[in-house]
Amino acid sequence: MHPGLWREVWILAGIAAASLLVGALTGRPFPIAAFGFGLYIVINLRHLRQLHRWLQNRQSGDIPDAGGLWGDVFDELYRMAKETGRREAQLSEMLTRFQSAASAMPDAVAIVSRDSEIEWANPAAARLLGIRYPQDAGMRLLNLLRDPEFAQYLQSGEYSEPIEIESPETHEMHISVQITPFGSLQQLVIGRDVTRLARLEQMRRNFVANVSHELRTPLTVLGGYIETLRQIDKIRPEELRKHLTIMHEQSARMQRLVDDLLTLSRLETSPPRTQDETVDVAALLAGLKEQAELLSGENRHAITLEADPDLKLLGSREELTSAFQNLLINAVRYTPAAGAIRLTWRARDGGAEFVVADTGEGIAPEHIPHLTERFYRVDTARSRASGGTGLGLSIVKHVLLRHDAHLEVESELGRGSTFTCVFPPARMQRAEASRSAHNAA
Ligand code: ADP
Numbered sequence: 468m469h470p471g472l473w474r475e476v477w478i479l480a481g482i483a484a485a486s487l488l489v490g491a492l493t494g495r496p497f498p499i500a501a502f503g504f505g506l507y508i509v510i511n512l513r514h515l516r517q518l519h520r521w522l523q524n525r526q527s528g529d530i531p532d533a534g535g536l537w538g539d540v541f542d543e544l545y546r547m548a549k550e551t552g553r554r555e556a557q558l559s560e561m562l563t564r565f566q567s568a569a570s571a572m573p574d575a576v577a578i579v580s581r582d583s584e585i586e587w588a589n590p591a592a593a594r595l596l597g598i599r600y601p602q603d604a605g606m607r608l609l610n611l612l613r614d615p616e617f618a619q620y621l622q623s624g625e626y627s628e629p630i631e632i633e634s635p636e637t638h639e640m641h642i643s644v645q646i647t648p649f650g651s652l653q654q655l656v657i658g659r660d661v662t663r664l665a666r667l668e669q670m671r672r673n674f675v676a677n678v679s680h681e682l683r684t685p686l687t688v689l690g691g692y693i694e695t696l697r698q699i700d701k702i703r704p705e706e707l708r709k710h711l712t713i714m715h716e717q718s719a720r721m722q723r724l725v726d727d728l729l730t731l732s733r734l735e736t737s738p739p740r741t742q743d744e745t746v747d748v749a750a751l752l753a754g755l756k757e758q759a760e761l762l763s764g765e766n767r768h769a770i771t772l773e774a775d776p777d778l779k780l781l782g783s784r785e786e787l788t789s790a791f792q793n794l795l796i797n798a799v800r801y802t803p804a805a806g807a808i809r810l811t812w813r814a815r816d817g818g819a820e821f822v823v824a825d826t827g828e829g830i831a832p833e834h835i836p837h838l839t840e841r842f843y844r845v846d847t848a849r850s851r852a853s854g855g856t857g858l859g860l861s862i863v864k865h866v867l868l869r870h871d872a873h874l875e876v877e878s879e880l881g882r883g884s885t886f887t888c889v890f891p892p893a894r895m896q897r898a899e900a901s902r903s904a905h906n907a908a
Contacts, residue, residue, distance in 0.1 A: 471536035482507060511537075518544075575642070575658035583608040583621060586653070595642050595658045597635040608656065611635065617644065631661065641665040677842040681724055681856070685717035720854065727858040730789060731841070734865040743781040745896045748812050748821065749774035751788060756810060759795045766804040774812035778819045779896035782870045790866035793859035794823045794886050800853040801884070802827030817892035824885040830878040838876060839864040863888070870894055 482503030490496020517531035518541070530545040532538075566587075569576045575592035577600075579585055584607055588600035597611055609618055614632040626646040634640035641662045647655045692710050695702070702710070756772045763770065780787065798808045802825040811822040830838070830845055837843045842857040844850040850857060860874075863886075867874055871891050878884035 469536070469539070471539045474535050478507065479504075573660075575656070577608075577656040577658075579608050579654050579656055581652050581654065583654075585611075592658065594636065595634055595640070595660055596644070596656075612644075620644075621646065629659075631665070634660075674841060677857075678724075678728065681842070682721060685720045688717045689714055720851075723854065724856045724858075727856045727862065730862055731858060731865065734786070734862065734869065739869060740783060744784050746780045746782055746784045746787055747776075748778060748780050748787070748819075749776040751784065752791065752810055752812055752821075755788070755791055755795055758792070759799050759808070762796065762799050766799070766802075766806075768799060768802055768805065769807045770810070771807070772810045772812075774810070775814065775819075778812060778814060780819065780870075780890060781894050781896050783866075786866045786869060790863045790888065791821060791823075793863050794821075794888075797855075797859055797886075798823050798825040798827065798884075800850075800855065801825070806883075815889065818890045818895060820890065821888040822885060823887075824883065826883040829880040829882050829884055830876070831880055832878075835876050835878065839874065 482500065486496045486500035486503060489499045514531070514533050514537040517533070518537075521531055521544075530541050530548075533541055566589075569589045572589060573591055575589065575595040575598070577585060577588035577592045577596070577598050584605055585598060585600070585603050588596075588598040588603070592598040592600065598608075603611060609621065612618075612632070612635060614635075617630060617632050620626075620630045626648070629643045629645035631641055631643050634642050639662065640660060641664075642658045643661045644656065644658045647657070649655055692714050695710060696707075699707070752772055752774050756770055759768075759770055795808075795810070802808060806826040808826075809822070809824045811820075811824075813820060813822075834843075834845045838845075839860045841861045843860075844855065844857045847857075863874060867888055871894060873889055875887040875889060876884065877887075
């Protein structure tokens with residue numbers, strides 16, 4: 468038995484013994500018993516009242532002082548109260564920490580009840596999901612997120628996968644929302660901005676559709692001619708030659724498309740080069756000018772080249788050749804016969820620029836920002852007819868990006884266009900440096 472309880476038993480036994488003793492001596496045991504037990508009850512009632520008062524007003528008063536079993540009870544209660552206080556402080560600190568961490572999160576976080584009433588939300592929830600806390604506390608989630616698919620998701624109770632919806636704040640923002648039930652009565656709603664991913668996915672879909680579309684036409688033409696050739700003995704020789712020429716053109720078109728796609732994919736996926744070559748741009752351009760003249764053929768464009776031979780560029784000769792070639796081919800393609808094409812390689816702001824200026828058909832201003840997008844063409848039929856793939860300027864953009872350079876386009880409808888590749892000073896091989904390297908060799 469508990470020692471405190473023993474003590475109480477001894478007191479009661481003492482009172483009983485004293486009453487019996489006095490009763491034996493005087494013949495009247497009851498007054499002593501009544502007095503002893505009464506005093507015992509009064510003392511206990513007093514302690515009980517003290518305990519009641521303390522329980523009612525725990526914060527302000529100290530725990531009452533008492534001996535015996537009451538003292539033990541008071542001590543135990545005091546220890547429990549202290550422990551509860553410490554736990555409460557710990558919990559409230561954890562809650563504050565959780566709230567400040569959730570507030571700093573870029574993702575939307577909201578806590579809703581099982582009835583989908585908003586209990587709490589972080590600041591990002593306002594931006595992504597239009598849930599403003601504390602103003603919207605108690606509101607139903609579906610009153611704020613009115614997307615029918617989300618309503619279905621919420622009601623289904625099947626939350627293993629997130630759902631993608633448009634943000635109620637702006638239709639341009641795509642949000643991936645996932646619900647996670649926790650505890651027995653609450654749900655965590657997490658919203659993540661996936662606009663960039665959605666855009667990339669759309670780009671991927673467009674890309675696949677574009678490539679398929681580009682390949683379908685030549686394949687259909689080829690298929691048609693192959694079908695005709697099955698009855699080769701019925702075809703006249705001159706007709707056969709015509710068929711083969713068209714088949715050759717179509718296969719060349721597919722070849723160009725695949726080559727351009729491979730170049731683009733290499734540019735996008737290969738890591739940046741660690742070792743740059745010193746590219747003699749003037750010499751490279753002299754070679755490209757000759758190729759452009761060949762391509763121009765009977766159109767007899769007046770192609771001129773002005774290049775500073777001392778300006779050498781640090782980069783990849785292969786990639787730069789591909790970019791410059793694309794600009795030159797475009798100038799030849801989109802400039803009518805006898806037009807002029809001027810190529811210039813010169814210093815600019817400590818760096819250098821390569822300028823291709825033509826007197827061709829020009830480009831309307833609304834098209835200019837889109838020219839470097841894959842498969843973007845001002846006049847699709849015209850581009851295809853001249854052997855274009857719609858990927859040339861995308862290749863130019865990527866090559867320039869890999870050389871810390873950028874493309875400037877100026878154009879006027881009917882007057883001509885100027886494409887300028889601007890290279891920063893860090894990409895230049897200084898004349899002295901190249902000369903000393905040359906001497907050392
Ligand atoms: P394409 O293979 O169709 O030439 P590009 O990406 O090289 O593809 O060019 C995209 C579009 O930009 C072309 O289809 C054409 O409409 C326009 N363009 C490019 N260069 C010129 C130019 N020098 N003059 C006029 N239009 C041009």
